[in-house]
Amino acid sequence: MDKSERKTMSRAEALAWVAEIFQESAEMTPETPRENIAMWDSLGVLTLMAELDEKFDLVVSDQDMRAMTKVGDILSLLEKNGKLNS
Amino acid sequence: MRFILVDEIIELVPGQRIKALKHISPLEDFFGDHFPGFPVVPGVLLTEMIAQASGKCLESEDRARGKPMLARIVEASFRDWMRPGETAVIFSEVKKSRPAFATLAGHIEIGSKKICTAELMFSFVPHENFAADLRDEVLEKFLARSRA
Numbered sequence: 362m363d364k365s366e367r368k369t370m371s372r373a374e375a376l377a378w379v380a381e382i383f384q385e386s387a388e389m390t391p392e393t394p395r396e397n398i399a400m401w402d403s404l405g406v407l408t409l410m411a412e413l414d415e416k417f418d419l420v421v422s423d424q425d426m427r428a429m430t431k432v433g434d435i436l437s438l439l440e441k442n443g444k445l446n447s
Numbered sequence: 448m449r450f451i452l453v454d455e456i457i458e459l460v461p462g463q464r465i466k467a468l469k470h471i472s473p474l475e476d477f478f479g480d481h482f483p484g485f486p487v488v489p490g491v492l493l494t495e496m497i498a499q500a501s502g503k504c505l506e507s508e509d510r511a512r513g514k515p516m517l518a519r520i521v522e523a524s525f526r527d528w529m530r531p532g533e534t535a536v537i538f539s540e541v542k543k544s545r546p547a548f549a550t551l552a553g554h555i556e557i558g559s560k561k562i563c564t565a566e567l568m569f570s571f572v573p574h575e576n577f578a579a580d581l582r583d584e585v586l587e588k589f590l591a592r593s594r595a
Contacts, residue, residue, distance in 0.1 A: 404518055407547065407570055408519065410545070410548060411543065411550055411568060414543055415543070415550075422546075423546070
C-alpha cells in the first residue's frame with residue numbers, strides 16, 4: 362500500500378480541511394461558491410494544489426483548478442480519486 | 448540598500464539543492480534601528496536569504512516555467528541571532544517541483560549552529576514580464592566557474 366492509498370477522509374473532514382486551507386471560519390458546504398471564499402485567490406489555488414499534492418499525492422493541472430467553481434468541486438476531485446470515505 | 452542577499456553560491460544541484468553564503472557587514476544601516484545596543488539581522492532578511500538562494504536553485508533548472516517568485520512563507524522559525532559581521536551559510540532543498548509551483552525547505556547556519564529554518568512556496572512569472580536585460584550575476588558567476 363503506497364502513501365496515497367492510506368490517505369482518505371470523510372466528507373466532514375474534507376470540508377474542515379478545505380476551510381483550513383482557505384482560512385475560512387464560516388461554515389462551508391459543498392455548495393459554497395468560490396467567489397464567497399476570499400482566500401480562494403491565486404495564492405489559494407497554489408496552496409490547494411500543494412496540499413492536494415502533499416496530502417493525497419494528487420497532481421492537479423492549472424486548467425482543472427481554474428474549472429473549479431465551488432467547494433463541492435474539490436470534494437468531487439477527492440471522491441473521483443478515491444480519497445473520500447464512503 | 449541593494450536587495451541582494453546571496454553573495455556566493457558554494458554548491459548547486461539545479462532544481463534540487465543549493466548552498467550559498469551571505470556576509471552581513473557591521474556597517475549595514477538597519478543595525479541602527481534593529482536594535483540600538485543589540486544589533487541583530489531581522490528575521491525577514493534571514494527568510495529572504497533562504498528565498499533568494501531557493502530562487503536561484505529553481506532558476507538554474509532548465510525549465511520554461513518562468514522566473515520563480517516567493518508566493519508563501521509556509522513556516523519560518525528563528526532559533527538564534529545573526530550578528531553584525533557574521534556570515535550566513537544558506538541551505539535550501541526542493542521538496543516539490545511542479546509546473547505551477549515549487550516548495551522548498553531551507554535553513555541558515557552560522558558556525559555549526561542552525562539559526563533559522565523556513566519552508567517556502569514559489570510560483571512562476573513569465574520571463575517576458577521582467578526587464579529584458581535582467582541578469583543574476585551571482586548565479587551566472589557560479590555557472591561560469593562550474594563550466595571552467
